[in-house]
Amino acid sequence: MSEFLQFLFSGLTVGAVYALVALGFTIIYNASGVVNFAQGEFVMLGGMITVFAHAAGLPLPLAALIAIAATAAIGVALNKLAIEPARGAPVVTLIIITIGASIFIRGAAQLIFGKQIHTFPAFSGDDPIHVMGATILTQSLWAIGGAAAVFVALWLFFTRTILGRAVLATSNNRLAAQLVGINTDFIMTLSFALSAGIGAFAGVLITPITMTSYDVGLGLALKGFAGAMLGGMGNPKGAFAGGLLLGLFEAMTAGYLSSQYKEAAAFVVILAVLFFMPQGLFGQKSTDRV
């Protein structure tokens, strides 16, 4: 029992990391139909800027706020400089633009921050919490709680606020959205700022667990992408559940089968899910327009 519980905790910790990254994909995808492969770099920037601001003497919460604000600004710049000019381009072109952006940000981070691995102290100390023979770090609870909070906030945003609906309307039909008076440029700017901000927030929460360096972004983006697709792209519920499930699959496979093939198992599950549900677990069916 304690063994199962420990695997569960491990899976939740890892899953929370994936879910936080996956949630970041959601808004940009909803607003523009773009899967932003530079999302992982936002997570890296969140952690990295916090590390350096904290090292410069700022208190941790302030350092984190600066990191989130700065990353949000970078997100807006990415939209204005790279995504907006390529509006209407095919999916594969957009994939390459965002991968190009990811390489660019990584290259810049390598110059500015160097190649060392960094971390900063956990928010509530390093003493684990014991539950029936298993343990979990308090920082894991912060990450899980953070993921849940972002999920609830996004869900409320998209279903209960006019702004959130405006985002969905923009994604659905940009021209129609403009015709009903939505400022679609503002919606796009807002979406990128929010997505980047969520990414940076994720970076702040997970860096005490995973540590950070200039090149962690791509790996995180791939796992977050996989989690988001598993749940169904664009749906906060899907991103949250998909990320957590992916983490749990990995931990359970590592615990009960083979740690060597835990990622393989995760991808096999994703392939299987997509086979039966081509839109992911919570994705909506869409029909092709001719």
Add this chain to the structure above:
Amino acid sequence: MIKTLTTTVPAALIALGLASTAQAEIKIGASISATGPAAFLGDPEAKTLEMLVEELNAKGGINGEQVELVLYDDGGDANKARTFATRLIEDDEVQAIIGGTTTGASMSILAVAEDAEVPFISLAGAIDIIQPVKPNTFKTPHTDRMACQKIFEDMKKQNITKIGLISGTDGFGASMQAQCKDVVGEYGIEIVADETYDPKDADMTAQLTKIRNAAGVQAVLNPGFGQGPSIVTRNYKQLAIDLPLYQSHGVASDGFIELAGKDAAEGVRLPGTALLVAELLADGDAQKPVVSAYKAAYEAKYKTPVSTFGGYAHDGFALLVDAITRAGSSEPAAIREALEGVKGLAGTTGIYTMTAEDHLGLDLTAFRMLEIKDGDWTIVE
């Protein structure tokens, strides 16, 4: 095409004697993983080489000749490394090559270097690089096998007979895992749990729980580098596992203690080089002046702690300088010849004595078993 023209024109001019170049007389090439998954190893190597060449030229070079370093970043990719090795030899016309941070990159470079008969000093761990001996290939790091042997010797002294293994799936971790499994029998030790993790994993408590629950396990060994071993060490403390934890030389740097945290790293043992314990070395120790000078210069210049890996590059360069000085020539064949005659050269990793049959020139005594106490390194022996 443009590239072709820009190099063709100057080359033609030189051939015609129209352009006189103030070229350096000794050209040393390097292909290193300054970026990519092995950047954690390659970055200090590249920095070390740049620093040492600068230092050497300021002091007047070798035998009065200036040294030029041609450094390429292969990103740890074997295919790229082969291209850069070809470029170093055919286009830059270097007299010797240092590099190959990863084993894959080293294997690619050595094939090219052997074809062209240019001496190559590898910075990677695998024993395959120098065994069987190839005429032009040398290496500075201990083999992974030696690290395993050193650790198992220490375990044997403490009557540990059953251990758990948790290894990174990166090249470094996987290679050492295989070597350790290969030699473990010679020490009467049995591996009762064999787990792995991906270098980017966030949590290893699942694997460690499995190891803890394996019957009779008395100690845990973690081959790997980068942040993985730091997370393993933290998770080890989180689970309050009360068994000795051994790390590999892959984390032999002050940075490890910092990342894992002083508390979690307490009591961790690993085979390290003299570099980590410069202050603790006896005054008569031949390595002490070398190690202290390198550590002081590197940390002053780059403001980051030295690592074993930068030390490999330091030693590779020292070997070359020694060989060229003794040979009195920078012809590849002469350098190769002189490298086989290296005798009692004190480096940061150990004291090198090469022969025609031994292109590594280190033995187990070069490793020191270290233990972390109160956030600092101590020598166990």
Add this chain to the structure above:
Amino acid sequence: MRLSSKHLTLIVMAALIAAAPFFFPSGYYFRVGALIFVNALAVTGIVILTGYAGQISLGHAGFAGIGGYACALAPVHLGLHPALAVVLGAVISAVLAFLVGRPILRLKGYYLGVASLGFGILVAMVLNNERGLTKGPDGIEVPDLGLRAVLKGWGLDLSNGEFWYAFTGICLVIGAWIALNLFNSPTGRALRALHGSEVAAGTVGIDVARVKLQAFVISAVYASVAGSLTALQNKFITPDIAGFMHSVEMVTMAVLGGVGSVPGAILGAGILTLLPQVLTVFAEYEQLILGLVMMLVMIFLREGLVPSILRKFRGRGE
């Protein structure tokens, strides 16, 4: 008219490949040329899949990995000649593409992206983890193709670099010839029809699933052969060949040059292969510039270099 443009493309290609060595200042340029040709061959496969049929793959490096490791393993374990190992790799890749392609090609856009990504990662993982067979992340040696020695026996003594430049160049011309023929075949027309609209293609009687699968299998074979050539040329191979970044590289090369055109694929492969070699001058800034180039080309020359340039020419001519 169209026939001549196909032949013109091939003749120009062959002439460029044959003439370029006269300008090479050192043997290193043969190596770079061979790298470009191998990459261009793999990218020609992507042109068929993405350019003709409109399907995305982020996992084609997996097939390159299969082709590469077939050359490393089959001669040792099955006693096959390395040349036959290339064929074996291609057959395995084709069969695997057939099996995997069936379910995943039902997916669209990003979902197809993640599914193909998953496939590529699975292959890379097997190559990394099955140490007993593949020697893991450290890589494995690959036997010599032996053709160079045969040529030497016939009195044609080429250096290693020269041989591989010529051999991969010939392979590329053959690969391009097949792709160009396919473009004008009934299958090619069907592929391009579904690139326009799958639903519309379906209504005019094209078996959409079958045609997509054909494109996927053919492109897998291209990637596999390119992987084999990489392995044989380097005489050494590591699992990096099947890595995600290699998949992205292939797609980027294709799109950069112009995803619907074979000359575009070759130009894209040429530029992205040369770029890192040129950027070594900037050392630290290499990644930064690479990312920037990818973004700029995609933003300003959205159709890729070759179609954008052609349009400009035609625009002026008319």
